[in-house]
Amino acid sequence: MSAVPPSDSSFNTTQPIPNHMLWSILVTAFNFLVCCIACWNFPGLVTGIVAIVFSSKVNARLNAGDEAGARQASRNAKIWAWVTTAFLILGVVAFFISLAFLGGTEGYMERINEIRQQIEANR
């Protein structure tokens, strides 16, 4: 490499590596809460945790001096955060659609009552 020490000009400074942690956490928390009503988005909980794990690796690797690894983790975190966001949105949409197919809230309640009876029968 060059013998000139790196100056602090914008040309030489490397781009910051975003860890996407806030985004990952927020969509995962929403997936968690919305799962109460529209649990079609349950896979979003899993992918959200994957996103959070990758997000947490970004700064850890950066601190260990592994910049390439940090960039890789950042890219992965971003992908998984997007997937989680998609599950959140599509889960809600799919829930409305499934509600229409089940015959509205009444059909939905019938299904839930069936599940409850099954649980009680197995007790």
Place this chain on the structure above:
Amino acid sequence: MPHRRTLLLLALPAAALAAGVGIWALRTFDPNLPGNPFPPCIFRTLTGHYCAGCGITRALHALVHGDVATALRMNVLATSLLALVPPVAAWQAGWQPRLLRPFATLLASPWLWGVVLFGFWIARNLPWYPFNLLAPG
């Protein structure tokens, strides 16, 4: 990045559709009345306990009608998280003022959220003051 544009083009209409249908439904029907078309929580129906998401429909109904106090009473956590969406989206887009940095560092802690989410879930089922304030209704 073309990647990003495709994803945005896919995500935005879906989100807008969901939000539009949701706002229309919440302006048309009242989840506080019996016989409303909004489905109840599965967890609550099956176990009789509140889950962490219980009260979201009523909170959103209150928000759509401009009643922030009721929204907070129905589900403090969901309403607060909703308030966090615009700043976090801006943060993600690159708006990261130095002043908010300690706050962002605090929020970017998965363990904190794990404790908050599950703690909220348990706490709102406890029948005593002040925990009973967290229960919806």
